[in-house]
Amino acid sequence: xxxxxxxxxxxxxxxxxxxxxxxSNFSLKEALRHILxxxxxxxxxxHDNDVAIIxxxxxxxxxxxxxxxxxxxxxxxxxxxxxxxxRVIDEKVIxxxxxxxxxxxxxxxxxxxxxxxMAGALSMALCYIxxxxxxxxxxxxxxxxxxxxxxxxxxxxxxxIMNCIFSAQKLCIPIDVCKVYGSDTPVFLQQASxxxxxxxxxxxxxxxxxxxxxxxxxxxxxxxxxxxLPGEERVDFGAACFCHKKIIDVGxxxxxxLSSILNLICDLxxxxxxxxxxxxxxx
Amino acid sequence: xxxxxxxxxxxxxSYLKKPGRLTITSKRLYWSPNNGEKQPIVNxxxxxxxxxxxxxxxxxxxxxxxxxxxxxxxxxxxxxxxRIQKIQEELTTVKGRSAAPSPVAPRSAAASPAHQRSxxxxxxxxxxxxxxxxxxxxxxxxxxxSLRNSDKHKLCMQLLLRDKNLSEQHRTLVLKxxxxxxxxxxxxxxxxxxxxxxxxxxxxxxSSVIPNxxxxxxxxxxxxxxxTPQLVQEIFDEYPRVKIAYEQNVGDNKPLGHKEFWKxxxxxxxxxxxxxxxxxxxxxDLFEKxxxxxxxxINQEKEHRDHGRKRIKISNLxxxxxxxxxxxxxELEKDIxxxxxxxxxxxxxxxxxxxxxxxxxxxxxxxxxSKEKAKQNNQEHQNEDYMPYITIDDLNDEKPENAIRLExxxxxxxxxxxxxxxxxxxxxxxxxxxxxxxxxxxxTDFVDWKPNLTVSLISDKYARKATKKCNELIKTxxxxxxxxxxxxxxxxxxxxxxxxxxxxxxxxxxxHFWASWNSKDKTEKNKKMIEKLRGALTRINKIKKMxxxxxxxxxxxxxxxxxxxxxxxxxxxxxxxxEQMLKPLRDAIEIALTRGRSHN
Numbered sequence: 113x114x115x116x117x118x119x120x121x122x123x124x125x126x127x128x129x130x131x132x133x134x135x136s137n138f139s140l141k142e143a144l145r146h147i148l149x150x151x152x153x154x155x156x157x158x159h160d161n162d163v164a165i166i167x168x169x170x171x172x173x174x175x176x177x178x179x180x181x182x183x184x185x186x187x188x189x190x191x192x193x194x195x196x197x198x199r200v201i202d203e204k205v206i207x208x209x210x211x212x213x214x215x216x217x218x219x220x221x222x223x224x225x226x227x228x229x230m231a232g233a234l235s236m237a238l239c240y241i242x243x244x245x246x247x248x249x250x251x252x253x254x255x256x257x258x259x260x261x262x263x264x265x266x267x268x269x270x271x272x273i274m275n276c277i278f279s280a281q282k283l284c285i286p287i288d289v290c291k292v293y294g295s296d297t298p299v300f301l302q303q304a305s306x307x308x309x310x311x312x313x314x315x316x317x318x319x320x321x322x323x324x325x326x327x328x329x330x331x332x333x334x335x336x337x338x339x340x341l342p343g344e345e346r347v348d349f350g351a352a353c354f355c356h357k358k359i360i361d362v363g364x365x366x367x368x369x370l371s372s373i374l375n376l377i378c379d380l381x382x383x384x385x386x387x388x389x390x391x392x393x394x395x
Numbered sequence: 396x397x398x399x400x401x402x403x404x405x406x407x408x409s410y411l412k413k414p415g416r417l418t419i420t421s422k423r424l425y426w427s428p429n430n431g432e433k434q435p436i437v438n439x440x441x442x443x444x445x446x447x448x449x450x451x452x453x454x455x456x457x458x459x460x461x462x463x464x465x466x467x468x469x470x471x472x473x474x475x476x477x478r479i480q481k482i483q484e485e486l487t488t489v490k491g492r493s494a495a496p497s498p499v500a501p502r503s504a505a506a507s508p509a510h511q512r513s514x515x516x517x518x519x520x521x522x523x524x525x526x527x528x529x530x531x532x533x534x535x536x537x538x539x540x541s542l543r544n545s546d547k548h549k550l551c552m553q554l555l556l557r558d559k560n561l562s563e564q565h566r567t568l569v570l571k572x573x574x575x576x577x578x579x580x581x582x583x584x585x586x587x588x589x590x591x592x593x594x595x596x597x598x599x600x601x602s603s604v605i606p607n608x609x610x611x612x613x614x615x616x617x618x619x620x621x622x623t624p625q626l627v628q629e630i631f632d633e634y635p636r637v638k639i640a641y642e643q644n645v646g647d648n649k650p651l652g653h654k655e656f657w658k659x660x661x662x663x664x665x666x667x668x669x670x671x672x673x674x675x676x677x678x679x680d681l682f683e684k685x686x687x688x689x690x691x692x693i694n695q696e697k698e699h700r701d702h703g704r705k706r707i708k709i710s711n712l713x714x715x716x717x718x719x720x721x722x723x724x725x726e727l728e729k730d731i732x733x734x735x736x737x738x739x740x741x742x743x744x745x746x747x748x749x750x751x752x753x754x755x756x757x758x759x760x761x762x763x764x765s766k767e768k769a770k771q772n773n774q775e776h777q778n779e780d781y782m783p784y785i786t787i788d789d790l791n792d793e794k795p796e797n798a799i800r801l802e803x804x805x806x807x808x809x810x811x812x813x814x815x816x817x818x819x820x821x822x823x824x825x826x827x828x829x830x831x832x833x834x835x836x837x838x839t840d841f842v843d844w845k846p847n848l849t850v851s852l853i854s855d856k857y858a859r860k861a862t863k864k865c866n867e868l869i870k871t872x873x874x875x876x877x878x879x880x881x882x883x884x885x886x887x888x889x890x891x892x893x894x895x896x897x898x899x900x901x902x903x904x905x906x907h908f909w910a911s912w913n914s915k916d917k918t919e920k921n922k923k924m925i926e927k928l929r930g931a932l933t934r935i936n937k938i939k940k941m942x943x944x945x946x947x948x949x950x951x952x953x954x955x956x957x958x959x960x961x962x963x964x965x966x967x968x969x970x971x972x973x974e975q976m977l978k979p980l981r982d983a984i985e986i987a988l989t990r991g992r993s994h995n
Contacts, residue, residue, distance in 0.1 A: 130837040131830055140837075145846045146853070202848070210841035216834045225830050313868075320861030322853050327865045342868035345875065361986065 119160030120332040121244060121255040123237040124151065126176075128167045128212065129228040130219075132263040136293035138318035143292065146322040147260065148205065152198045153330060161332075162253075164240055165205055167212055168233035171222030175236065176208040177201055227263045230301075231272035234259075234287075238279055245283075254333045256286045256310070262293045265300045277304045286310035288329050292318045302347050311343030404485045406478050408471040410437060417471055419485045424462070426471065437469050447486060449479060547588065551581060554591045561587070567899055574900055574927065575907065579920075583906055603754050605747070606630045622657050633750065636685045636692070712784055881972050885965060893938060894973050901931050901980045908987050912994075925991045928984050935977050935984075939970060 126147065133140040155161050165176040191199060219225070234257070241255040257280065265273075277300075280287055288310040289301045305312040313328050315321065328341050363372045401421045408417035408426065415428035415436075425435035439462060448461040458479050459472040473479055555562040561584075568574050581588065606629035631638040637660070644651045651659075714721075908924040911917035 130833050134833050134836075141840070141844065141846065142852075145848060148846060149848060149852060152848075202846070206841075206844060206846065210838075210844065213834070213838045213841045216831065216838055219834055220831050316864065317857060317860060320853060320857040320864075323858045323861035324865065327862065340869050340873060342865040342872070344868070345872060 117250070117252045118332070118334060119162065119253050120154075120158065121162045121164065121241065121253050122154050123164045123166065123241060123255060123257045125166045125168055125230070125233045125237060125257065125259045127228045127230070127259070127261045127263055128169050128209070129225075129263045130213070131170070131225055132293070136262060136318065138293065138321075143260070143318070143321060144209070146325065148202050149322055150325040150330070151201060153326065155197055155201070157330075157332070163201065164237070166233045166236055167209065168228040168230050169212060170219035170225055171229060172218055173229040173232035173236060174208070174212055176205045176212070178204070179208065224266060224268065227266035227269075229269075230259070230261070230266070231269040231276060234273065234276035238276060238283070238285070241283070241285060256288065256333055258288045258290065258329055259301065260290050260292060261298065261301060262291075264294055264296050265298050270300065273300050273304070277307055280304075280308045286333065289313070290325065290329065291315065292321060306347045311341060313343055404481060406473065406482070408473050410469065410471050419482065424486070439464055439469070441486075447483070449483070550588050550592055550595070553595070554587060564899060567896065568903055572896070572900065575903060579907060583910060602629070603751070605750050606633055620661060634685070634689055636688045640685050712781070886972070887966060887969050890938070890941060890969050890973050893941065894976055897931065897935055897938075897977060898980060901935075901984060904928050904931055905983055905987060908991070921991070925988065928987055932981065932984050932988070935981050938973055938977065941970065
């Protein structure tokens, strides 16, 4: 199979939690401009390249592209100097993003406003990739996932995210993570990129977002093998206590859900069937 | 007779050709003559060390036994051999109670194998006297424990023989360096012992090899054939006709001897019928007959089976009008090998099948049960059970599941710390804006927004910084990938040995430390381990100071060392490498020590 025949599908998951974006000194609009240019660059690399964009919002995740337009506000004029595909995608993304922000009530009623629905977005991405792969008879669509994340990990979504990560690993879909803003280390996303063979990159200055995206995340799966790309290799695999998020050396394990906890008297855990003592030597 | 003494056994016995009465009590054995003397002439206390001799049943004329104690022997003649057995049993039981360290009455070599049944005191032999109940129980525990100890010791030895790594560890830790005692070593490796014990206890079934006589060619060109009794047994199992022939022809009054029989067997065609060199075989009437009869047997078996099948009740659910066309889907070659009655020559496949079937039947209990059931069914002509064929699962009621319901109070709290999240939410909203405000703001912002992608998006400064950062990341990655892997080819062996030893020691101490952590009855051990860990830590620190010359002087192979000397630079490099290697161990020891200190 020649490399020339490969069509690359990039699924982009954009974390659009407004509250976290407000906290950072880099606005979502700026970031979107960088991202749109990046998408155009990806599409420009090859004629067959394709892209799918999913927004991971507070309590909900939605496809931004490709979906049929619901309202008819699109500008039908054809710009002759602009590559049509770029224009179509840009317009659709912006329109759907504003439609997403129109609905204020759903996010407002969601209790956990600090994080975004990453698990939902990942699942949607994987399903879309699966559909495209099955529909592609010749078998040369190579897909990957890129997550642009600002909000911290939501512990409620731990199991779902891990399930998605394992499915991606099974399907050999690399998950790259670009952390634009965030104070805590996102353990889940770091591990996601490590297991699936993707890259994790944390930006110190979000203003250079486009440059980072172009250097680290533009090459497709085939070219990555021959390039040495920047990414943080060290993943913290230390077991963390599920209630306090501290790295623990000696702890307890619940035999039902295999979660590790620091103390038996931690008042959050009301389910105990049997408890084993787990010894960990911190390396 | 003392107060606690109880008569256990009494019989008539003669001593020095005088008739008398022999009595065994709980405390002693004594014999008094029949002429009525009160005082026993022979009085042997059970607590005194004594030896017990019994003549062989077949060889000796009379049943008698001898007790020797304190230098003098006493021989008693009894009326029957069963009496002697009884006396033996009594003596061993009683001795087992009175003398804890030597529970088994020492036996002489003259004891016949028939008496060895009662050699070990069974802890189950309960005492009848309530007064002595505590005594024997203690003793039985000890004997039980001592038995278990000796078994355990055997297990340990076997395990060490089998596992090279384990034996090396054992040698280094227990024998050479004397870091831990033998008991402590095995205390932490209980699971290994248990696994090994289970493995040893497994019962091996019958060997599945078709008994085949294999000649061994010796040096002089002669072929030697070993016929072991086990092989003989296997041949008899496989070919019952040979067994009958053996029984008929070999024995005391029969023509053939044991060796001759087997010689003829080997030479006969029965044995060599699958080998093609016909010149070396001799036609042997005896075994020809065996062969023919075996073939007849097998054919009869087949017929009997087929014949038996005709009597099996044909199920009413079977479609008798089915023809070949109903089974057209399976496209397999027709089997021509397994037809009965075609000639007397049993092909190799059928022989192996027959053999395999025998072995499986021998070891499996299921086939026996099913065969018995089949016989019963045939005999009783039971009505067929149609229910499994006509019940549909969907029509049955759902059975209640055996699942345990998890009583999770609040699923959302399962993984998160509620307090932390609340704090975060408060932080999120800042002081000024509530979330709804932010959301509304975003909504208004994004309405009718058209990003202008034609102007420059990223300033020069940031672009350069970004590129620089990427380059740095790539550099560190390359460094780790290429240069960080150490070159261990010329690693000097004294350092390597020391590092290896320290790892072994350190890990063993850490294991013992954590095993005795938090357990109430092992605080002493814990403290001892802390001391040892400190010692290990100082030893690790001493590695820096290892110098080549010292090593050369210390080791006894100084002549060899001159060949393997490395220059100073490499030695110091190796020392730094060794320190790096020991770093995880050092960290772990330090963690353990701080924990130990805080605990105390």
